[in-house]
Amino acid sequence: MKTIRELYKIGRGPSSSHTMGPAKACKIFMSRHRAEHYKVVLYGSLSLTGKGHLTDQVIKETMGNVDVVFSSDFIDEHPNTMDLIAYKDQSEIARARVYSVGGGTIRFEGETYEETPHIYPHQRFSEIKAYCKREGIKLADYVRRFEGEGIDDFLRMVYKTMVASIELGLHEEGVLPGELKVERKAHHLYTKTMKHEPPEIYENRMVSAFAFAVNEMNASGGTVVTAPTCGASGTMPAVLRYMHLRHNMDEKRILDAIATAGIIGNIIKHNASISGAEAGCQAEVGSACAMAAAAHAALFKLTVDQIEYAAEIALEHHLGLTCDPILGYVQIPCIERNAVAALRAIDACGLAYFLSDSRKIDFDTAVETMFETGKDMPANYRETSCGGLAKTFKFK
Ligand code: SF4
Numbered sequence: 001m002k003t004i005r006e007l008y009k010i011g012r013g014p015s016s017s018h019t020m021g022p023a024k025a026c027k028i029f030m031s032r033h034r035a036e037h038y039k040v041v042l043y044g045s046l047s048l049t050g051k052g053h054l055t056d057q058v059i060k061e062t063m064g065n066v067d068v069v070f071s072s073d074f075i076d077e078h079p080n081t082m083d084l085i086a087y088k089d090q091s092e093i094a095r096a097r098v099y100s101v102g103g104g105t106i107r108f109e110g111e112t113y114e115e116t117p118h119i120y121p122h123q124r125f126s127e128i129k130a131y132c133k134r135e136g137i138k139l140a141d142y143v144r145r146f147e148g149e150g151i152d153d154f155l156r157m158v159y160k161t162m163v164a165s166i167e168l169g170l171h172e173e174g175v176l177p178g179e180l181k182v183e184r185k186a187h188h189l190y191t192k193t194m195k196h197e198p199p200e201i202y203e204n205r206m207v208s209a210f211a212f213a214v215n216e217m218n219a220s221g222g223t224v225v226t227a228p229t230c231g232a233s234g235t236m237p238a239v240l241r242y243m244h245l246r247h248n249m250d251e252k253r254i255l256d257a258i259a260t261a262g263i264i265g266n267i268i269k270h271n272a273s274i275s276g277a278e279a280g281c282q283a284e285v286g287s288a289c290a291m292a293a294a295a296h297a298a299l300f301k302l303t304v305d306q307i308e309y310a311a312e313i314a315l316e317h318h319l320g321l322t323c324d325p326i327l328g329y330v331q332i333p334c335i336e337r338n339a340v341a342a343l344r345a346i347d348a349c350g351l352a353y354f355l356s357d358s359r360k361i362d363f364d365t366a367v368e369t370m371f372e373t374g375k376d377m378p379a380n381y382r383e384t385s386c387g388g389l390a391k392t393f394k395f396k
Contacts (some may be wrong), residue, residue: 001120001270003147004262004283008158009104013218016230016277018046018053018082019099025084026062028108033094035086038066044079045277045383046100047071052178052205052328054221066079077109079277079382102283103226103276119144125267125363129304139263139294140256155255161225162214162237179331180393185335188211202357202376203242205344208339211238215335228265228274231281231330232288234338236261239292239345243299253299254389260298262293267363273370275324275384279374285334285341286318286370290363292345293352303354310352310380311355312363314345319366319373322381324388 011020012262026040040059042050047070052055056068075081078099086094097109122128131140136388144151150156172191176182189209214234218224225232236258265274268287273279297307318341326332380387 001118001123001266002116003033003152004143005147006081006105006116006261006370007104007226007228007262007265008154008258009159010161010223010228011104011226012221013224013230013233014221015053015055016104017100017102017277018050018055019058020104020226021080021094022046022082023057023058023062024104025082025098025108026059027105029086029096029098030063032087034328035088035093036065038063039085039087040066041069041071041083041085041238043071043081044074046080046082049325049328049386051334052325053330067087071218071232074379080380081273091216095308097395101267102273103228104230120266121265123368124342125271125308128251128263128267132211132304138256138260138298140259140298140338141343143259143263151259152255153244155181155258156251157180157260158225159240159254160171163225163241164204164223165214165217165233166237166241167213167245168216170209173353174215176216176331176352177221178219178331179327180329180331182219182329182331182335184212184216186216187212200229202342203246203346208239208241209239211235211342212335212337215330215338219329219335226297227261227291228269228287229276229284231276231334232284232338232341234335235288235341236292239296240299243296244341247299250298253301257295257298260307261295264363265291266295268315268367268370271364272367273374278320278376279371280321280336280382281323282315282321283374284316284323285337286315288319288338289318289341289348291344292342293348296345297352300349302349303356306352306356308344308363309356309359310349312359312366313348313351314341314359315363315366315370316361317344317348319370320336321376322388323349323383324381324390325383325385326390326393328385
């Protein structure tokens, strides 16, 4: 497994696979091939939800003189595929096929080059848990041991960015960009909650306000942290920030929680998928919920078995969740879904605290099941905006 720095990417929304990944691919391609003109052909999910996810916009901003073509073809290798072509004197001088595999990570076809090396010796939660028990360390210290120097500074920056997204999002009002004209709700939820005393009674609304704040920032192209993706970027910050404020947690606990959640997200990314185009929303918001549940458990110093169970419950009860963003915008159902997942993460942790000794399903099994379920899903339900709410929705 790679560094969790690869999982927590800081960048602009609304989509890690549809904006961050393609932008990175374009930059690399341009640095290799200076040309007068470029063409980018988008396939599969990148094409079908590219307009709503602002894929064409980010490509134009990055490349300048470029034609963006939306193809109706699906490429077997990956649902998020793009071809980049360079021209000089009207002739093609270079081309590359790139897969945007989730969370802003890309892969150039035929290249084994990896931007970052694999640094963890273990791939499955069972192996990591056994190692931690043998060494007498917690999951967060496992992360520190293999990530090495500077990781706490990185985790600090991640949290700072999450908090900034919440703060900015809570103050914004009005309508989100796009044809849906979705009203921002974070400010309303937050101010309504703050009017009541004591605010902790209104946990549901406060946690939701924080999640809405981040996802509304994401939907409007603001800066977020992929946790593990842009579309699912609100769940974890909502839980962390709420618990931080409510229980006056010290910084060390927050950093431990982010490191712990990083391992959970990394295992899912490495052994399954965090891409909605590949495995539906269970891979995005389901994974975010598992990360948030693990983070919450770490905040309260639960055991490694309880942390595992919290993450397992969170992922298991998102199995089968489809990705069906209306008109391709990362707005409905995405924003509200992050809030619901944040609340579910808190509940999952509560259950894990009492029931972890009697459980039958381990986290690795839940991850494997999620991926198998994702592969069995018809393409309509994997970020194509051809099924589910995206199909039945009608403007009133
Ligand atoms: S429905 Fe879920 S997976 Fe699909 S775009 Fe929205 S957040 Fe991402």
